Amino acid sequence: MNSPAKILVVSGSARDESNVHAVVSLAARTARGAGAEVRELLLHRLRLPVMDHGDAEQAALAGVREVRESAAWAEGFVLVTPEYHGSMSGCLKNWFDFLYPELAGKLAGVVAVTGGGSGDMSITAVKTSFAWCHGFTLPFHAAARGPDFEEGLLQNQRVIERIERIAHDVVRYAPLLRGTFEEARALGRGVEAGFAGTHA
Numbered sequence: 001m002n003s004p005a006k007i008l009v010v011s012g013s014a015r016d017e018s019n020v021h022a023v024v025s026l027a028a029r030t031a032r033g034a035g036a037e038v039r040e041l042l043l044h045r046l047r048l049p050v051m052d053h054g055d056a057e058q059a060a061l062a063g064v065r066e067v068r069e070s071a072a073w074a075e076g077f078v079l080v081t082p083e084y085h086g087s088m089s090g091c092l093k094n095w096f097d098f099l100y101p102e103l104a105g106k107l108a109g110v111v112a113v114t115g116g117g118s119g120d121m122s123i124t125a126v127k128t129s130f131a132w133c134h135g136f137t138l139p140f141h142a143a144a145r146g147p148d149f150e151e152g153l154l155q156n157q158r159v160i161e162r163i164e165r166i167a168h169d170v171v172r173y174a175p176l177l178r179g180t181f182e183e184a185r186a187l188g189r190g191v192e193a194g195f196a197g198t199h200a
Contacts, residue, residue: 005036005171008074012081012092013113014044019149020080020113023163026154027078027111030167041070043091051097064098071102076109076174078167079130083114083122088129096129104134104199105181107174109166112143119143134195136177138169 009028013020024040031038046063058064071077081088110126112119120143127137142163148156154163184196193200 005175006073006075007031007036007038007078007170007174008070008076009038009040009078010080010092010095011040011042011044012079012089012095013042014089014091016044017152018082018113019144019146019152019154020082022149022152022154023080023111023113023144026160026163027080027167030164031078031171034168034171036171039070039074041067043095048091048094048098051094067095067098068102071099074106075178076107076170078109078111078170079126080111080113081122081126083112083117083119086121087125088122092126093129096133100133101199103130105178105185105196107136107138107170107177109138109170110141111163111166112141114143115146117145134199138166138173140166140169142166
């Protein structure tokens with residue numbers, strides 16, 4: 001607990017111009033203000049291929065290495081997705097497909113950006129995928145709608161405060177969960193290690 005929490009903020013937008021990036025910037029800025037070491041991963045810049053399991057050439061690509069290395073580095077995440085057809089974006093789902101052990105025993109906060117809906121479907125999809133990677137998510141989340149933005153800036157103070165709470169909580173709880181998971185994993189593959197033993 002003596003070193004800063006390591007937090008990765010992931011933009012699930014496939015576009016360079018997107019309200020998602022304003023949310024990513026807010027979450028990253030808040031996490032830094034809370035004392036964390038923060039990295040931002042903008043998936044649209046990586047142009048990842050669709051994941052081909054076991055493809056050694058694909059695994060060697062710079063973008064794929066960055067995805068895996070940054071996720072392995074992080075103790076916690078803030079995952080920001082646009083809502084596409086009632087779910088998370090394809091590029092964020094593709095990010096998940098490249099990962100598994102890098103997310104286990106870690107914590108994520110989830111934020112959706114929607115055209116006008118509640119964001120519940122995309123938030124649930126992200127939380128489900130993170131859980132299937134043996135990670136934890138905050139029970140609290142946020143959604144920003146189109147009308148909450150003006151000229152690319154988030155203006156709805158209630159939504160801003162929810163995102164700030166998420167960032168603070170990820171910084172607060174991620175190192176605790178990660179430390180406990182590593183202690184359990186050190187016990188080996190026996191049942192006393194719980195699910196961490198499956199990663200030993």
